[in-house]
Amino acid sequence: MDRDIEQLNSALNSVKILRSNVRRVFESVSNGLRADHGEEIKENRYILELQELLTTVNNNLRDVENSVANLTPPPGAFNLGNTTYLSQETTQDRQQLYGQLVNSYKWTDKIREYSALAGNILASNSFNKTYKTFGTTKRRKTQTSNHNVPPEIIENLITSIDRLFSDVTITASRPFVPNPVIQVALGRVLRAVIAFKGLMIEWVVVKALSEGSDVWTESRYKVFRKVTENCHAAMCHFHSPLMPDLAVRSFMHWFHSYITLFSAPCKRCSKHLHSNLPPTWRDLRSLEPYHEECK
Amino acid sequence: MGVTILAQFPVENKTGPQIIEVLSKRICALGATPQGQFLVDCETFTSVPALGHQRTVHVLHNSEQPATVFALLETGTKTIPLVTDGLFDLLIMKMISFYQSKKHTKTESKGPRFEIGDFSVKLGTVNITSNFKGILVEVEYKPCVVPAMCWDLIMEFMQGFLGSSGPTAPPAFLQNRMQEIYSPIDTIQQYLEHFTIFRKSTGPTMVMRPQQP
Structure with a gap:
C-alpha cells in the first residue's frame, strides 16, 4: 500500500513537472525573440533555446510514461469499509467527518468513471503513430487533414466521383480557393449544389434542373425541399472527421440512389405518393426508397 | 414546367x-x-385552294404561357410545331388571304x-x-x-x-x-x-x- 502511494506521488510529481515545462515552451514561443538573445545570431539562439526546452519536455514525458506504467490500477470500486459506521457517530465534532468522507468518495468514483472513459477513447485514437515514425526513414502516409488540404486532393476526389457514376455530371467552381462548390446533375432528375470545406461537405441544396444554381435559395418544389432536408441528415450521418474522403464517397453513393426519385415506389407501402410526395427518403445502408412516413 | x-x-x-x-x-x-382560372383556346385556319395542296394551321394559346402563341401546321403527312411570341396572332390576321379561319371550329377548354x-x-x-x-x-x-x-x-x-x-x-x-x-x-x-x-x-x-x- 505504501509503495503504491509512493509511486502515485512520484507519478503526480512527474506530471506536474511536465506541465510546468510545457508551459515554459509556450511562454517562450509566445514571447518570441527577446532582448537577452543578443543582437547577432539571435534567431539561432532562440532556436537553440526552444530545442532545449522541447528536449526537456520529451524527457519529462518519458518519465511520466514510465511512472504511469509502474502504477497498478485499482481493482474495482473503493469500499468504504468500517468508515460507513461514521454516520452513526454521536459525538458532535466527528459528525462532520461523514459528510466529507461521502464527498471525497463521490469524487473518486467520478474520477474512476471519467478516467475509464478517457482510457477507452485514447486507446481507440492512439497517437503512437507519430512517435513510431520519428527519425525513421520509412515514408509515412500523409495524414489527410480535414480543413487544410491542397486543392489538388479535392480536385482528385471530385474527378474520381465523376468517373464513378456515368449518369452524374459534375461541374466545379471555386469562389474561395480551397473550398470548391460543385454542381451535381443527377441524370435528368435533379441537381445538387454541394459546398465543400476542405474535404468535408459543408452544405447541400437540391433543386430542379431548371432552377438557378446558387447555394442560398431553396427549391420552389416541395419534393426537392424535402430531399434537401434528407441530404442534410445524410451529410451528418456520413460525416467522419478521420476519413473525410470516405465520407464524401459514401454520401455520393447514397445521393446517387435519388436517380429513381420519381420512378421508384416506396419499399414499404409500394405506392408512389404519400401526402403528394414521392418516396423522398433513401435508406442509408440499403439505399431503398421510403416515404418520410414509412421509413 | x-x-x-x-x-x-x-x-x-x-x-x-x-x-x-x-x-x-x-x-x-x-x-x-x-x-x-385557366384557358386553352384553339383556332384552325386552312389554306386557300390557290396555294395548292391544302394545309391546316392550328393556333393555340395557353394561359400558363401567356406570352406565347403555339402554331401547329398540318401538311397531311406530318405536323410541324411552332412556338412564337404574341405577334404571331397579328401575322395570321395579315395572312387572311392565304389562310382562312375554318367556320365553327373555335375550341376552348377553361x-x-x-x-x-x-x-x-x-x-x-x-x-x-x-x-x-x-x-x-x-x-x-x-x-x-x-x-x-x-x-x-x-x-x-x-x-x-x-x-x-x-x-x-x-x-x-x-x-x-x-x-x-x-x-x-x-x-x-x-x-x-x-x-x-x-x-x-x-x-x-x-x-x-x-x-x-
Whole structure:
C-alpha cells in the first residue's frame, strides 16, 4: 500500500513537472525573440533555446510514461469499509467527518468513471503513430487533414466521383480557393449544389434542373425541399472527421440512389405518393426508397 | 414546367358544371387550394385552294404561357410545331388571304385551376363555339421533366381523384416521346389531339371505356 502511494506521488510529481515545462515552451514561443538573445545570431539562439526546452519536455514525458506504467490500477470500486459506521457517530465534532468522507468518495468514483472513459477513447485514437515514425526513414502516409488540404486532393476526389457514376455530371467552381462548390446533375432528375470545406461537405441544396444554381435559395418544389432536408441528415450521418474522403464517397453513393426519385415506389407501402410526395427518403445502408412516413 | 397529362373525363348524363363541381370537391378534399382560372383556346385556319395542296394551321394559346402563341401546321403527312411570341396572332390576321379561319371550329377548354403539393390540376370544360362538348382534366407534375420517370406517379395521382376513369396508359402523343424532355408544346399537342376528337364527335362526347374483364 505504501509503495503504491509512493509511486502515485512520484507519478503526480512527474506530471506536474511536465506541465510546468510545457508551459515554459509556450511562454517562450509566445514571447518570441527577446532582448537577452543578443543582437547577432539571435534567431539561432532562440532556436537553440526552444530545442532545449522541447528536449526537456520529451524527457519529462518519458518519465511520466514510465511512472504511469509502474502504477497498478485499482481493482474495482473503493469500499468504504468500517468508515460507513461514521454516520452513526454521536459525538458532535466527528459528525462532520461523514459528510466529507461521502464527498471525497463521490469524487473518486467520478474520477474512476471519467478516467475509464478517457482510457477507452485514447486507446481507440492512439497517437503512437507519430512517435513510431520519428527519425525513421520509412515514408509515412500523409495524414489527410480535414480543413487544410491542397486543392489538388479535392480536385482528385471530385474527378474520381465523376468517373464513378456515368449518369452524374459534375461541374466545379471555386469562389474561395480551397473550398470548391460543385454542381451535381443527377441524370435528368435533379441537381445538387454541394459546398465543400476542405474535404468535408459543408452544405447541400437540391433543386430542379431548371432552377438557378446558387447555394442560398431553396427549391420552389416541395419534393426537392424535402430531399434537401434528407441530404442534410445524410451529410451528418456520413460525416467522419478521420476519413473525410470516405465520407464524401459514401454520401455520393447514397445521393446517387435519388436517380429513381420519381420512378421508384416506396419499399414499404409500394405506392408512389404519400401526402403528394414521392418516396423522398433513401435508406442509408440499403439505399431503398421510403416515404418520410414509412421509413 | 413539368410533365403534363391530359385526360378526358366521361360525362355520363351530367352537365358540365355538375361534373366540375364534383371534381372540385374531390380535389379540395385531398387538400388542394384553388389558384384561379385557366384557358386553352384553339383556332384552325386552312389554306386557300390557290396555294395548292391544302394545309391546316392550328393556333393555340395557353394561359400558363401567356406570352406565347403555339402554331401547329398540318401538311397531311406530318405536323410541324411552332412556338412564337404574341405577334404571331397579328401575322395570321395579315395572312387572311392565304389562310382562312375554318367556320365553327373555335375550341376552348377553361375552368378552375388547383395546386396540391407539387401538382397542379386543371378542370377544363370544353366548348366548341360555345357548345358544351366534354371535360378535360389536366394534371401537371412540376418537378419532373421526363415523362417516363414520373408516368406511374402521375397515373397513381390521377386515379386517386378520378377513380376508375383515370388514365391507364400514357396519351398516344406521348407514347413515343416518353424518354424526352417535356416542353410546353407537348401539352399543346395533347390538347389539339383531344380537341380534334371533340370536333369530330356530335353533342357531349360519351367516352366508351373498355369493359374491365
